[in-house]
Amino acid sequence: MSPINLAIVGVGKIVRDQHLPSIAKNADYKLVATASRHGTVDGIQSFTTIEAMLAAVPEIDAVSLCMPPQYRYEAAYKALSAGKHVFLEKPPGATLSEVADLEALAAKKGVSLFASWHSRYAAAVEAAKDFLAKTEIKNVHVIWKEDVRHWHPNQDWIWQAGGLGVFDPGINALSIVTHILPRAIFLTGATLEFPENRDAPIAADLHFRDAGSMTVHGEFDWRQTGKQSWDIIAETAGGRMELAEGGSKLSVNGELTFSAPEEEYPSLYRRFAEIIKAGKSDVDLAPLRHVADAFMLGKRKFVEVFHD
Secondary structure, eight states: OOOEEEEEEOOSHHIIIIIHHHHHTOTTEEEEEEEOSSOOOTTSEEESSHHHHHHHOTTOOEEEEOSOGGGHHHHHHHHHHTTOEEEEOSSOOSSHHHHHHHHHHHHHHTOOEEEOOGGGGSTTHHHHHHHHHTSOEEEEEEEEEOBHHHHSTTOGGGGSTTSOTTHHHHHHHHHHHHHHOSSOOEEEEEEEEEETTOSSOSEEEEEEEOSSSOEEEEEEESBOOSSOEEEEEEEETTEEEEEEGGGTEEEETTEEEEEOOOOHHHHHHHHHHHHHHHTOOBOOOHHHHHHHHHHHHOEEEEEOOOOO
């Protein structure tokens, strides 16, 4: 099979850090064009709009959309309408409704749509899922705390309505939780902390349960300094399971049972090629539904102003 002619829309930090190296190492792809208001890639045709790119490079087979979620729907709609497969950076959109509409359009056009959740592809996630499937889960504690000034410096879009605020990293935790737990969970209560000068939250405290007695407590915070925390801890009949460092390490009762190098974005691109070849889509909206539920059900607490 010939390589998939791929284009990228939105050339920013995540593209340079993750997408470009992953594409370069995957023989299933050939990067043929980019569209971005500011960024370019050396040696690749560059355009300032997706419309100009699609018109000038008709041989494009697939498009990776890496702009902020508030602006992704329009670009995805244009790419799908042109018969292109589409890779959506996380979160897949600003609302559930627009992603559902894109999924329907992809089906109508006979192309693949991929809602990518990179944290699900962290090294130890599948091992954690296998462990939890074989035991009784009593409760789960999710601690996702990081320093926004380090990871998202001067990114104003992330503080705007639709930018998700602390749920931008928090949705990574939810993407793992919804994948590794054997039963569905639903939100029972939440408190969202909004800086007085921002439209998106800087912290969130979430409480979930399943249809039985299992509970999940999530703590998301963007004000952490020093060591960053990306941990999921489950108390089970089989012992205490700790999925640490964003899903890269798994321990049971304090003993490290699984650890491997990061392969999240290479795995995403392998999955994208797989669904294109199979003629299907992969659009799981469970993580985004939980975020929407938090905004719907959560109590709002205003806290001190925040400046980068």
